[in-house]
Every structure is written in C-alpha cells, then in structure tokens.
Amino acid sequence: MMQTMIKYVVLDLIKNRIILVYTFFLLLMSVGMFSMDENTTKGIMSLMNLVLIIIPLVSIIFSTIYVYNSSEFIELLAAQPLKRKSLWLSIYSGLALSLSLAFMIGVGIPVLLFDGTLTGWVLVLSGLFQTIIFTGIALLAAVKTRDKAKGIGVAIFLWFFFTLIYDGLVLLLLFQFSDYPLEKPMIALSMLNPVDLSRILILLKLDISALMGYTGAVFSNFFGSGFGMLLSVLILFLWSAVPVWFSLKQFQRKDL
C-alpha cells in the first residue's frame, strides 16, 4: 500500500516545476565549478558550501510548503482505508526520494564523474543526508503549526538556526571560555548539528585539517578514527529518523 502511495507522490513531484528548476540549478553549479578549475579539490570545496547551505534550505522550505498545499488531499486520503502511519510515511518518503533524486542528478552524478574520489563520495552522502534530515524537520514543523505562514516562518528559522545561528553560538562560547581546553566539548557540540557534522566529515577527507591547528588535529584524531566515523554516521541516521518519528506521532493524533 505504501509503495503505491509513494509512487504517486513521486510521480507528482518529479513533474513539479520547482523540483525541475532546482535540479537544473544544481547541475549548472556543479558542472560550472568543476570546469572552472583543473583542481577538483577546489571544486569540491565550493560545492560543499553550496551543498551545506542550499540543500537544507530547499529541502526544508519546499517540503513544508508541499505539506501545507496538500492538506486537502491529505484529508481525502485520511478518509480512505489507509493507516495514518503509512499515509504520513509515504508523503515523507515521496518528498525525500524526489529531492534526493534531484540532488543526485544535479550534484551526485557530476561529482562522481569529475572527481570520483572518496571525498566526492563523502560529499554526495552528506548531501543525501542533508536532504533527508531537512525533509524530516520540515514535516515536523508543518505538522506542529496549523497556520501556513507561521509554519513556513518556523521552517526558515530552523534553516537559519542550523546553518548560521548555531555556529555563531558555538563561536561565542569559544570566545567566552577561551582559557579552557574546549576541544572535547567542541566535538560534542558539532555532533549535535547535522550541517556542522557533514562539513567536518568532508573537510577531514580533504586533508586540509592541518590548517585548523591543534583543534583540527583533535578533530582529525576523533573523526578520523573508526569509532568517530561510526558515531558520526549513527548521529546522521538519528537526525534522519527522530524528527520524522516525532512528526508521525503528532500526525497520528492530529485533527484534520
């Protein structure tokens, strides 16, 4: 039953104009960045910044708006012999799948073609995680707020928080407590933010962590180790599942 639902959600979304423009924009950017320079490392660096800012933004805003715009359709589906759980998870899967597909065409394939190194793979995986994670956060924001304008506002704020405000707060903390050794708390703090976590994973693979001094060495030691890697991936998985799980619990109780 879920597969059928997902199929139709994806069929609707891949014909969506915004998704098409998004795919084309990503493709243009990645091909552009790789052809500007012979050195693909630079290309990966620029793409990383794109991936860590644009992907969360588009994923969270598009998904939020989609859920609000489909509210009447969701109501109609809720009146059919379907479990609320499969209905909600189908919408989530459809969204995450379509956005991931756009990302794979726009960034994934060019990276694997032009670069093909392990760093490239890490970048692509991070982008997929960002897509899935922020779609989940969007669903939580949309199910928690009844009002569409407010919901979109919350979504924009959450994006702003994870990509900018969070780093600002961490920096502030760093300056306030600059007399203390902060490497370990820093590791913990950067693990809590999926965007930071992805950035660190990519940077470490780029072998420029030496530029980050002692902190870089500590980070490299931790995230470079098997345990650190495993923990990071585990946390990314948690970020992909927990918001969706909360949104599901909320949706099952929601009055439509």
Next chain:
Amino acid sequence: MIIASNVTKTFGKLKALDNVSVMCSKGQTIALIGPNGSGKTTLIKSMLGMVVPDSGFITFDEHNILHNWNYRSRIGYMPQIGRYPDNMRIGHVFEMMKDLRKNSTASTDEELITAFGLDKLMHKKMQTLSGGTRQKVSASLAFLFNPDVLILDEPTAGLDPVASEILKQKMIQEKEKGKLILITSHVLSELDDVVSEIIYMQDGQLKFHKSLEQLQEDTGQQKLAKAIAQIMK
C-alpha cells in the same frame, strides 16, 4: 450502522461538538442541517476518524472506530473542498484511488464519471480544472467503490444545475439500493425528494433528529426549506 454516543470535541475554547449522540441506520438518507460553524463537518470528520473526539465514542457496525481504519473501505467520502496534487491528471487520480483501494470491492461504479463527462477529460491536469470540475471528480470518487455508506459534505456547492441534478439522481438511485447516505447541505430546496431524515445542529449541539414526515407534520410545512425556516425562527 453508525452510532455516535455522547461525542464531545473542543477546539481551544470552541465547543465544536457538545455531547452529540446520533444513530444512523442502513437505508436512511440523512440531511445534516445547521448554521455555519454548528459542527456538521466536525461530526462527519469524527465518523471518518479524521477528528478524534475528546470524550464519547463512535461505532461502525458495532465496532469502535478508534484505532481502526479498515471500516473506511466501506465509506465513500466527498469533501467540501477537493484539492488534488497539481501535476496529477484526472486519470491518475482515479487510477491512484483504485490502486489504494483495490482489495476492498471487486467492481467499480464509474457511472458518475461518464455522466459528468469526465472520461473525456482524463488527460487534464488537476491544476487547470475549475472548482466545479474538481467537485465532479470528488463526487465520482466517493461513489466509485460502491460503498455501503456515502458521506457527502456540501455535495452540490459549486456544481452547475445539470451536474447537481445528475448527482441527485445518483443519490436517489443509491438510496434505493439500501445504502446509508449522509449529506450536509445549505441548499435545502434540493434535498426535498432525496432525504428521509433530518438532523438539525446548532452550536455543536444536536437539536433534533426526525424523519421528514415527522418534521412536516410538526411544522405543518411541506417544503423542507420552509419547515427549517420555521424552526430557526
């Protein structure tokens, strides 16, 4: 068939349903009537499990509908506002619903689709359709699976006279098959020859539940619209 017992539902401060008890049986065609905001749609949505009551319960064929979803395979629902994914074509919407409900009933009833002429519009995208055409799609979907119960929320709003006459004839035809039909409507004059029972709601309370003959007798009015007008005074 559907029994609601002491159902109460509040939205914030608003009491949308206030201790409502109602019994709907097979073969009845019930009109849910009442001013805007009297709780008609909330009652319908509670029956469909879309709204969960704060207290009280609803049973479908003597089974509590709470945490149950299978019973909905026996209901056809037409919502007040039908909106569908923009890029879907009419054909896709019907295909999708058939896919989703394929194990419920064997044969589908496509009479309304042809009567409304939707079969010639199957390739049209949902976003290009007028409100009335979308209503026709919603109506056709409600009747598509030959359900035992039809729940129609403002079915004729937005339909042209020809289409609403087609829908009315279809309702009469299904009623004669012994189905339970629940209609909310503001256009009372259209309900005269369809309806067998009247439920009147106000401020979330069920004011009365009578058969049409009883109501006509009580008010001395033959026309439903006039009888209701007399009560509202």
